[in-house]
Amino acid sequence: MSDVTVDGQRLRDRFDAFNEIGATEAGGVNRPSLSDANREARDQLVEWFEEAGLEVRIDEVGNVFGRREGRDPDADVVLLGSHVDSQYNGGRYDGVVGVLGALEVVEAFSDAGVETDRPLEVVSWSNEEGVRFQPDMLGSGVYAGVFDPEFAYGLEDKAGKTFGEELERIGYRGEAPAEPDDLHRYLELHVEQGPVLEERGLDVGVVEGVYGFAWLEATFEGQADHAGPTPMHARQDAFVGAAEVAKAVRELTATGGTDLVGTVGSVDVWPNSINVIPERVTFTVDVRSYDNETIDAAVDRVRREVEHAAEREGLEYELEELMRIDAAPFDDGCIETVAAAAEEVGCSYTHLVSGAGHDASYLNQLAPTGMLFVPSVDGVSHRESEYTEWDDVVAGTEVLCRAVERMATRA
Incomplete structure (x- = not known):
């Protein structure tokens, strides 16, 4: 030595x-x-x-x-x-x-x-x-x-x-x-x-x-309203949309590839009040794999889930890819x-x-x-x-x- x-x-x-x-x-x-x-x-x-x-x-x-x-x-x-x-x-x-x-x-x-x-x-x-x-x-x-x-x-x-x-x-x-x-x-x-x-x-x-990994940032825009008098069918709850995507991210890791991992790590809610329906939610999604095609497929799946969640809840949305490393x-x-x-x-x-x-x-x-x-x-x-x-x-x-x-x- x-x-x-x-x-x-x-x-x-x-x-x-x-x-x-x-x-x-x-x-x-x-x-x-x-x-x-x-x-x-x-x-x-x-x-x-x-x-x-x-x-x-x-x-x-x-x-x-x-x-x-x-x-x-x-x-x-x-x-x-x-x-x-x-x-x-x-x-x-x-x-x-x-x-x-x-x-x-x-x-x-x-x-x-x-x-x-x-x-x-x-x-x-x-x-x-x-x-x-x-x-x-x-x-x-x-x-x-x-x-x-x-x-x-x-x-x-x-x-x-x-x-x-x-x-x-x-x-x-x-x-x-x-x-x-x-x-x-x-x-x-x-x-x-x-x-x-x-x-x-x-x-x-x-x-x-x-x-490799991809970072995505999504924003849902709904409508703030009172948590009590607003009936459930009349709501445009941005947090419900975000929660649906978060659940989908967890599910896709079970089917999208043997080493695929996914995380919703940052969530900002506005107005963030206990008795107000959330109007805007911005959140991040992190997906990772050692296979680049698996990452591509996961990003496409997240995009589709964001679109579907927005449609179901009557929300506007934006989705941006912040970063991608192969x-x-x-x-x-x-x-x-x-x-x-x-x-x-x-x-x-x-x-x-x-x-x-x-x-x-x-x-x-x-x-x-x-x-x-x-x-x-x-x-x-x-x-x-x-x-x-x-x-x-x-x-x-x-x-x-x-x-x-x-x-x-x-x-």
Whole structure:
């Protein structure tokens, strides 16, 4: 095994200190994108990058990079990282393990006095979660050329604040263009956010690809009226329409494909009064599968269900597709490298597919990309009780280190 070894205690100390930022009473964190807590997290990350001797670069949509040069400054970059924004009252591990683990890997090379052939860069992607500004994975999406920076700047949260304004407010609208360097490979370490590794008693998951998904937003417009005197046959209840679609989404997952999942995750009701028939309801639908044709069929089915529900209840409706990402396998070479690194470290592993979206999906369009997972206790994620055993975090970071070492040696 290589002399390059990660410092698990240093990583733990940083992890604990970092998660004091935006900490919640229930043990999670609340650092939605471009919030004050998110700014503090970015500031801390930049400070640690600089202390590690990395050259810091912030691009026009707030992606934060730290670069360690290699022997050949003209060689293509090995990029590794994840994100530090969180869900509202989310978990401490999601994203953060990947960013701090990547920083630890780079520092491990410095500690060992090892100069890689290729430059290494650690990245924290902007607005990965997408809870405040939709769509998610916005920073990596602009970087990959899927979205235009001006599109990102114009996105509004529920308070009417734009992404561009908030980026300026927290001081992270950088000057560097959000466009790819000459990338050699991209690697992302992440918690699994599912139960497979824990159920099988395995240390690491070698990710073969990421589910594709579609996000839809539907609005039903009916008629507000008094909940008491208005007879049932005379109602135009927007919430009834939304409830019918929500039930249909649950039903279609049982028939639309073996791995198809569907969720109605966000619902806004107006006027939202106990004794008023709902006049307007806006809600989202998230459908996912590792088969793109299955996603297409699910989206068509949701459209039909929205039309039928509107007709039955006498509602007007709008339906918009907010986001679509195709399912795509990761690079075979990256998969093999991560598996070989797991064997070198002595970690048990399996190959699996991710049902959650990741920035790696967009990086996969730019360069050979790979991911590795560490177990999530009880498969829990996107809530405050999210937890991963620390030994698993360290083991995953060691695997990341071995994989980076192989990738950063110029063949």
